[in-house]
Amino acid sequence: MTTSSSPARITHWIDGKPFGGSSERAGDVFDPATGQVTGRVDLADVATVDLAVAGAATAAEAWGEASLAVRTRVLFRFRELLDAHKGEVAAAITAEHGKVLSDAEGEVTRGLEVVEFACGIPHLLKGGYSENVSTKVDVYSIRQPLGVVAVISPFNFPAMVPLWFLPVAIACGNAVVLKPSEKDPSASLLVARLWAEAGLPEGVLQVVHGDKVAVDRLLEHPDVASVSFVGSTPIARYVYETGTRNGKRVQALGGAKNHMVVLPDADLDLAADAAVNAGFGSAGERCMAISALVAVEPVADELVAKIAERVATLRTGDGRRGCDMGPLVTKQHRDKVAGYVAAGSEAGADLVVDGREQEFDGAAEGFWLGPTLLDRVTPDMSVYTDEIFGPVLSVLRVASYDEALELVNANPYGNGTAIFTNDGGAARRFQHEVQVGMIGVNVPIPVPMAYYSFGGWKSSLFGDSHAHGAEGVHFFTRGKVVTSRWLDPSHGGLNLGFPQNA
Known part of the structure; x- marks a missing residue:
């Protein structure tokens, strides 16, 4: 492996500017296509995390009091800036994560959808009002920000996942401490700079790079009100248990083993296209990737051949x-991931396409593994039981719809699933009976639009709040109900000017 002669230093973002921190620890950031070390990212110590939280706490007081009109203007400006610079953000993602540029741009675009949703925060925060519940007594509800909230995001979507949370949390009046993945941290800093350019006050968004030291400090810090996390299931469980034990509100989105069920009446060309797109996009490093294709006989042979082609x-x-x-x-x-391919073959699966033995258009030192297709996988094999998070598609063969449904429901994960069929009754039955949080009908990656909420069931989610949508607004706010009685009318004086928001 070759190493760059002068890797760039990647620092934290605290109080509206780069901050070097007090820790001497740092981690390597690679270009996965060349194997080169392109950056050295500062890893925060407890003192740096505490400094970021303190700045956020100060900023949260004023930002939480800012009017909805002021917050919304910042959101709209940020939306325009992010859209104008999405190519730059995508390039940073590709350079550190490795996904192709078109996929990286798509990631930023999906993040933009959440920003656009958050631009409607004046409507989203409207409460209810009941007049005269008792004589001259009215009751109404309001929602207020939490204060300082933490977001811990994964490597596979260095822009989109933070954008699932940041726009909603900030629009609701909170200050955010973001801890991005130390594997590909640069996109988060570009996003932070765009927030600052949009007029977000200093300290409302802090970016702290780090590892378990930073995560643990955020989970235990008394001034952090909530934690949003996306990552593997073991770490999600740890984050949830540790955060709640320290009195925090936690939404922890974990791992997945997403199934795509193909019924005999399905359009097999459509199903094959979908399996390839959803199985190998972003090298399978998606929490919504299809990793298990459940073929209801007698279509398996034909479907596997079409996928291999x-x-x-x-x-x-x-x-x-x-x-x-x-x-x-x-x-x-x-x-x-290559080890899982070997294990699946050794366990008796048919290795139809071996991603380890392909030619790659890139430097020999790159971290390459091509699309891999395993057929006749059984539920006891590690390629099925484990979340591989790579370009490995496993085909399981079943005899009936009922057997397919039982297989999906028996899996400990419940993130996303899909069914391919031309039978509306079968599709409707599946969406009702399957124990999974997000379902696609002839759609392989059922990622909801921003105004719906994202999240799974079972071991794919810890906590009861999903990301963005209405659930995101509720997660980042606390509700109050006010009961009031006013016995005498008041007079506000004369002002014939047109009223304006400020």
Whole structure:
């Protein structure tokens, strides 16, 4: 592996400017397509986290008192800036994560949808009002910000996942401490700079890079009111249990094993296209990736052949070269995923396409693993039981719809699923009976629009609040109910000017 002669230093963002911090620890940031170290990211110590939280606490007082009109103007300006600079943000994602540029731009665009949703915060925070519940007594409800909130985001979506939370939390009047993945931190700093350019006051968004030291401090800090997390299930469980034990409101989105059920009446060309797109997009490093295809016989042979034909046309390589799929994020992760491929083959699965034995359009030192297709996988194999988080698609064969449903429902994960069929009755039955939080009907990646909420069931979610949408607004606010009686009318004086918001 080659190493860059002068890796860039990647620092924290505190109180509206770069901040070096007091820790001497740092981590390597790689270009996955070349294997080179391109950056050294500062890893925060407890003192740096405390400084960020203190600044956020000060900023939260004034920002929480800012009018909805003021907050909304910042949101609209940020939306325009992010849209104008999405190419720059996408390039940073590709350089550190490895996904192809078109996929990175799509990630930013999906994040923009949440910003647009949050621009409607004046409507989203409207409460209810009941007049004269008793004689001359009225009752109404209001929602107020929490104060300082923490967001801990994963490596696979360095822009989109933070944007699931930041716009809603900020629009609701909170200050946010973001801890992005130390594997690809630069996109978060670009986003922070755009927030500042949009007029967000200093300290309302703090970015602290780090590892478990930073995470644990955020989970235990007495001034942090809530924690939003996206990552693997074991860490999500840890975040939820530790955060709630320290009195925090927590939404922790965990791992997934997403199934795509194909019934015999389905359009197999459509299903094959969908399986390839959802299985190998972003090198399978998506929490909504399809990793288990459940073929209801007698379609498995034909479907597997169609998928293999399509996989043969894909080009894996440097995401800046117009390839279909990029590298995995680190060498360690690439080796781990390759180990699952070997284990599946050794356990008896048919290795239809071996991603370890392909040509790659990129430097030899890149973290490459091509699309891999395993057929005749059984539920006891590790390629099925474990969340691999790589470009490995496993095909399981079942005899009936009921067997397919039982397989999906028996899985400990319940993040996303899809069914491909031309039978409306079967689709309706599936969406009612399946024990999964997000469902696609002839749609392989059922990621909801921003005005709906994102999140799964079972071991894919800890806490009862999903991301963005109405649930996101409720998560980042607390409700009050006011009962009032006013016995005498008041007079406000004369003012013939047109009223304006400020």
